[in-house]
Amino acid sequence: MPLWSPSANLQVRVARASGGQVRVLEDADTAALNTLLAADPVGTVSVAAAVSSRGTAAPGRGRTGALVLGIDQENAEANDQPELAAACWLGANIIPVCAGAQQAEAFGRVLAALRRRVSSIYGRSEPVLELFGTTGWGNHREIRAEQPLMVMTEEPQLEPLPGVRKSRIEEFAAVERACAAMFTEELGFSPYTQGTSQYRDRVRGLIQDGHSLIAVDPETRKIMFKAEFGAVTSQAVQVQGVWVHPQWRGRGLAAPGMAAVVRHGLKLAPKVSLYVNAYNTPALRAYERVGFSRAGSFSTVLF
Secondary structure, three states: OOOOOOOOOHHHHHHHHHOOOOEEOOHHHHHHHHHHHHOOOOOOHHHHHHHHHHOOOOOOOOOOOOEEEEEEOOOOOOOOOOOEEEEEEEOOEEEEEOOOHHHHHHHHHHHHHHOOOOOEEEEEHHHHHHHHHHHOOOOOOEEEEEEEEEEEOOOOOOOOOOOOEEOOHHHHHHHHHHHHHHHHHHHOOOHHHHOHHHHHHHHHHHHHOOOEEEEEOOOOOOEEEEEEEEEEOOOOEEEEEEEEOHHHOOOOOHHHHHHHHHHHHOOOOOOEEEEOOOOOHHHHHHHHHHOOEEEEEEEEEEO
8 A cells, every 4th residue: 555645635635535525624623523532432532532632633744644534414504513423533543433334435435545554444343344345455464353342330349450550660661571572462563563663652651641550570570461541531441452471371360450450440531441352262251250341343454
């Protein structure tokens, strides 16, 4: 997939590709975008966190700056500020927001025209798979079509793993190694292939924000268990990077470790969520033991 080249008239290109159905959102659309995101706080938490951090729906700067595509409600009055029916985040990843199959198809036509390089497409299953199919992109590495989306809103009844706490910046090197090991196991390639400094900045930022949790073995000082809050809003947090060191696997650490993570997460937002590959039966069982229940399905297309 060739790199996307910016156009002096991006709106025209987007409108042409979608028959006028899709447009690029601007700063004036921020409130409408936030209203749309609030309709699905668990499914859209990654986009909501990114928009909150940026403070605007307007495109980012530069050739690779993130932008948000939108489709307006059909019944909006001509003189009113448009209300959004659906949106699509386009950055390093593509994430459709509150989109049905027809809207996802429209986004897919636009993305095919923009020809932008991305790492993944993910989100609720129907729009992700429809969008991806419409693009015609054939250079993907893997499609993970069934990923249960799970959520908790109450304190876990399971006793939490002792010692799970926020990691400290002086522990950065150990946390980075654990994160890289988990990433490589999960995706089959090193995170450093996508940029060493960017990955290290991401890990460092999670630690500084208090969103990196670890449990350390008191004898070896190795990280036994770790997880992160990859996206945090006032409505939901999304857990990512759950990992048990190989030396401590098979000892039942995952479920109590996650119980501790949920307790931390519920201090930040009323809902704690995650998504997991359907084939990962041990992880699914551990999450169910903690008290997670299913809230739909995600899909991920990896490039």
